Amino acid sequence: MHGFTDVDRQSDPYSWAAVLDRLAKEPFYQAYQQRVRELLHPAPGRRYLEVGAGTGASAVQLRDEHGVSVATVDYAQAMSIAMRARGLAQCAVADAHHLPFLSRSFDGAWADRSVQHLADPHAAIKEIIRVVRPGGRVVLADPHYDTQVLDIADQSLARRVLRFRADVLLRNGTLAHQHAGLLAAQGLVDITVEARTLVVRDPTAVDNVLGLRSWADTAAQHGWLDPAEARAFEDQFDEAVTAHRFTYAVTFFLTAATVGGDESTRQ
Numbered sequence: 001m002h003g004f005t006d007v008d009r010q011s012d013p014y015s016w017a018a019v020l021d022r023l024a025k026e027p028f029y030q031a032y033q034q035r036v037r038e039l040l041h042p043a044p045g046r047r048y049l050e051v052g053a054g055t056g057a058s059a060v061q062l063r064d065e066h067g068v069s070v071a072t073v074d075y076a077q078a079m080s081i082a083m084r085a086r087g088l089a090q091c092a093v094a095d096a097h098h099l100p101f102l103s104r105s106f107d108g109a110w111a112d113r114s115v116q117h118l119a120d121p122h123a124a125i126k127e128i129i130r131v132v133r134p135g136g137r138v139v140l141a142d143p144h145y146d147t148q149v150l151d152i153a154d155q156s157l158a159r160r161v162l163r164f165r166a167d168v169l170l171r172n173g174t175l176a177h178q179h180a181g182l183l184a185a186q187g188l189v190d191i192t193v194e195a196r197t198l199v200v201r202d203p204t205a206v207d208n209v210l211g212l213r214s215w216a217d218t219a220a221q222h223g224w225l226d227p228a229e230a231r232a233f234e235d236q237f238d239e240a241v242t243a244h245r246f247t248y249a250v251t252f253f254l255t256a257a258t259v260g261g262d263e264s265t266r267q
């Protein structure tokens with residue numbers, strides 16, 4: 001199984017938390033995360049769970065904007081510390097594949113850019129559904145890395161680097177279009193799929209939040225590219241910036257559904 005983006009394997013999980021916080025302030029992320037929260041159908045008094053909650057920025061917004069209670073799960077201790085500092089009280093350090101909650105104990109649950117990292121996304125999605133009551137909501141949001149495009153001079157080289165990002169840097173970088181099917185297979189109803197495309201024209205933002213310029217170097221370190229090709233990628237990246245043509249885009253899928261069954265059986 002490929003994938004080495006897990007926070008516990010990051011050399012500095014606290015700097016990774018800072019990256020997540022910077023992303024949460026980007027207008028694109030704010031807008032799609034607001035839509036994720038709407039799709040949960042929050043109403044005062046309801047109880048929600050975010051799986052792979054990171055630093056908890058969206059969880060806090062859901063709680064404060066809708067008068068709901070929110071629990072979070074993240075397997076990284078660093079994220080739990082960040083969430084508690086933010087005022088979230090119910091932060092479990094746990095694995096998404098084994099949620100430490102009773103079945104049907106939430107009105108809704110969501111995973112935002114977490115499923116892409118999970119070792120067994122099918123099992124984890126079943127586990128997320130397990131903890132939501134009949135009639136409750138499940139929302140999954142992830143980028144789909146097959147949708148990436150990048151304008152540098154050598155499009156073949158760009159594709160190879162983007163392919164590396166899709167297939168190696170993430171465990172499930174190309175699963176988001178199948179979230180609906182996975183939810184349907186579990187009997188969920190009212191399934192909707194929305195797409196939002198992140199378009200990055202500001203290379204400073206790219207380097208700050210995505211580290212895109214470094215992907216070729218990482219690919220070379222893992223034997224996917226020659227070091228000379230990695231340098232060519234960086235040179236062309238810089239040329240695209242200088243020429244004001246720099247453009248990178250990737251599409252996020254927001255998949256929402258309702259857990260089927262009889263609401264009167266809620267525990």
Ligand SMILES: C[S@@+](CC[C@H](N)C(=O)[O-])C[C@H]1O[C@@H](n2cnc3c(N)ncnc32)[C@H](O)[C@@H]1O
Pocket residue numbers: 006007008020024051052053054055056058073074075076079094095096097111112113114117118119
């Ligand atoms: C890209 S971050 C997204 C964080 C947050 N949802 C947000 O929108 O900012 C993915 C998060 O998933 C967590 N994660 C990855 N694998 C996990 C697992 N198996 N169980 C629980 N959390 C996990 C990571 O620690 C990280 O905080």
